[in-house]
Amino acid sequence: MPRRRRRGDQRGNRPLRAPARRRGGGVQGNRPDRQMSRPAPSPPAAGSPPRVLVMGGGVAGLTAAAVFARCGLTVSLVERAARLGGHAARLSCKATSGCVHCGACLLEAALQAVRAMPQVTVHLAASARIRRRGGAFSFELDPACGPGPGAPAKEAAAVFLATGFSAFSPAERPLGWGVFANVLTNLELEDRLRAEGRLTRPSDGRVPGRVAFIQCVGSRNAQIGHLWCSAFCCAAALRAARKIRHLHPETEITVFYIDLQSVGRAPDAFLEECRRGLRLIRAVPGEALGAADGGIRLTWFDDAGRMSLEEAFDLVVLSAGMQPPADLAETLAPLGLPRDSFGFAAEEGDRVFAAGSVRRPMTIAEAIADSRRAARRLLAALGWEGPRADPAFDPVPKAAAASGAQPAPPRREGGR
Ligand code: SF4
Ligand code: SF4
Structure with missing residues (x-):
């Protein structure tokens, strides 16, 4: 007759049972962890929870x-x-x-x-x-x-x-981060929005008139071996862009993207609303150069890949991915x-x-x-x-x- 295994995990470990509770609250053996300097080992006391x-x-x-x-x-x-x-x-x-x-x-x-x-x-x-x-x-x-x-x-x-x-560091990309004060990562943008409740440029404290988001920085990039989509940054950029427009209706926002992924609930309605208030361009700017008055010039190819285009922005936000x-x-x-x-x-x-x-x-x-x-x-x-x-x-x-x-x-x- 086969031996019966006690209930537990697949390796046959014994199930762990919760200890009896003391009257007056607390769990036996679950003392506050204050005696840090005592050098003796500290296995859990018998009957204490693991x-x-x-x-x-x-x-x-x-x-x-x-x-x-x-x-x-x-x-x-x-x-x-x-x-x-x-x-x-x-x-x-x-x-x-x-x-x-x-x-x-x-x-x-x-x-x-x-x-x-x-x-x-x-x-x-x-x-x-x-x-x-x-x-x-x-x-x-x-x-x-x-x-x-x-x-x-x-x-x-x-x-x-x-x-x-780890957040991808765009220092290795030719997009001006670490070179131009007005090129931020998405997390740096969050820091500014959170601290100030509005958006200003690092270089002069002015509200930017033209903002560009560049998506997929450090993600979906075979050159650096990062083939994955970082999942959060499309929705995060579009929400941030909408928030900036809400705070500063005069600010014009352009989002450069490869694909718009994982934009959350009701994606069609959300994207439609984004298209009404934002300029969405399917392209990946290849380079950022300095422009007058702290601006950033971005260059990219049109959708057909034939014509090189260039525009200046007051602030550029890089949607740096996860790694x-x-x-x-x-x-x-x-x-x-x-x-x-x-x-x-x-x-x-x-x-x-x-x-x-x-x-x-x-x-x-x-x-x-x-x-x-x-x-x-x-x-x-x-x-x-x-x-x-x-x-x-x-x-x-x-x-x-x-x-x-x-x-x-x-x-x-x-x-x-
Ligand atoms: S920007 Fe969008 S498509 Fe690109 S990695 Fe992030 S979530 Fe994926
Ligand atoms: S989940 Fe909604 S309420 Fe909460 S921080 Fe985001 S937008 Fe604000």
């Missing part, structure tokens, strides 16, 4: 951390930057007469979800050195930016990788997680789960959905079950997208 190490404090990492905490796990969230939020924290609200579903305010909902969860310990300006230990992991925070030498290694039952993407972080191979090595053919992280390994734009280019809403799916797979792999297990919990409901809330100012968070 720990998940979440790497990355952008929307994907925050979403997963909130799901794990809601389900009763202990979470260490390690973020390399000095604040949470990742690239999404730089985005401005694009609402004009109404919400245009850019997703920027979903970040604030994710931040609030994590702040409400005492099981999540956030380590900012930190990185984790990870080792496999049998079926699990141990990790130490980098003493250079973590709690200091002698901090004990911690054990984690699984690792959730959500370290996001895998330069040190991703180093990050993945101790986790045993491979990369895909484009160099992004694979989806899943042995107790390692990747989600969000570290896996492939995606929008904020897609990263949140991807993270929730991966978090559910991690919970299933751990066989985690207990009275608080709630893998369907949605820490960032879509309704949050209409709040218009900008993420709160950065705040320093350490071991709580």
